[in-house]
Amino acid sequence: MQSQLKQGVDLAAVVALGLGTAVGVAIFSVIAPATALAGTGMLLSVLIAAVPMFVIAVNYAFMGSALPTSGASYEWPRRFIHPAVGFFIAWLRIAGSSSAMIVLALVLVQYVSMLVPVPTKPTMLLLFSLVLLANLFGVGIAARVQKTLMAALVVLFLIFAGWGATAVEAVHFSVAENLNWAGVLAAVPLLVSLFFGIEAATEVGDEVSNGRRMIPLGIALSITSAVALYLLVAVVALGILGTDVLSASRTPILDAATRFMGPLAKPVIVLAAVVAIGKSLNAIFMVFSRSLFAMARAGVLPPALAAVHPRWGTPHMACLAVFGCCVVCLALPMSLTFLFLSVSIPTLLKYVTTSLCAAKVVKEHPDLYENARFKFSPNAMRLWGYAGVVSALTVIVLGLGADVRPYYVLLGWGAIGALYYVAWQQLRPVPQPNA
Secondary structure, eight states, X not given: OOOXXXXXXXXXXXXXXXXXXXXXXXXXXXXXXXXXXXXXXXXXXXXXXXXXXXHHHHHHHHHHHHOOOBTHHHHHHHHHTOHHHHHHHHHHHHHHHHHHHHHHHHHHHHHHTTTSOOOHHHHHHHXXXXXXXXXXXXXXXXXXXXHHHHHHHHHHXXXXXXXXXXXXXXXXXXXXXXXXXXXXHHHHHHHHGGGTTTTGGGGBGGGBTTHHHHXXXXXXXXXXXXXXXXXXXXXXXXXXHHHHHHHHOSSHHHHXXXXXXXXXXXXXXXXXXXXXXXXXXXXXHHHHHHHHHHHHHTTSSXXXXXXXXXXXXXXXXXXXXXXXXXXXXXXXXXXHHHHHHHHHHHXXXXXXXXXXXXXXXXXXXXHHHHHOSSOOOHHHHHHHHHHHHHXXXXXXXXXXXXXXXXXXXXXXXXXXXXXXXXXXHHHSOOOOOOO
């Protein structure tokens, strides 16, 4: 028996979902491999990475205000492009979201091991089990926890930046006469992952109170805050450690904090990492489960995944399926560059289709355009949508310069999806005409 998903996400929770998913997904680790690629040009890479994400965020704000719905990254392309497109985007995101969970759990375990040595994969499995339990008992509880942890994390990053500024050395910002532009551009796909999740509230649109207004406002607040926080943290880390040390660091934020916090650095930064990454695990788990829920609700995945718990109002079977995906993906290589790109490619393809949907809604669905609480003029909105398509595709191509293995893995996963989709089309019941 199915019931409706319960609303329990307000504006503060929308911001906490977006900013909280992004801040913690990558900041504790991705600046190290990005610095290895770009050197001091890593700061320029951060700014370049923010540009396409700003364009894409506008498209999400428009679509979220026009048609808020859970599992939006599947529902929008299914409705406005083609059902097969919606399926393949959501199918690839199964791999991408699973990789994101692995990245988060791996980095969290690395930080905890700085205080207490723990076995990597068994501890990751324990984390997935705890997140599963947290997501079974209602979106309102998860949202309140998210807001509290996000507020604490913002305060901690401001302390890190303010205190750390006293230990910054200007010599670490010196740029070689010939800037490594190839490295700067190759680092962009990694650093784009700093902003992944800014749009997270669109994936729980059915559970956002007054979603047409709160979603675009929350996205705007999330991306603005994320850019400011990331630049503060990246500048301080680079200014303290320099490119050689930063690029070789497994825990760059901790290593930088140790230079000015002394013995306090380890417990403080480890606690911050656990809070930040744990909250992001929770948010991505929530979004991932809604994607599976939307696919099952549309009939392309087993209908059991569309079940809603009659008491808690959560897609409990989809949550169990997400847990299963995470367990299977523990077999993936534990290379951060590989894993970050495995997350990035499906997410960027999702951004391509959402941006294209924005352009198509303006042109082909004027009623939805008129009802949107956030929008530009029709011509400007269409151009913005196409700009989002080009931006996301450009970042995907740039990722080839970092590691090609994730592209092959995702091609294989996509081929499996193609076989599944063809089989589903052949086996699904054919609607009978009314007698």
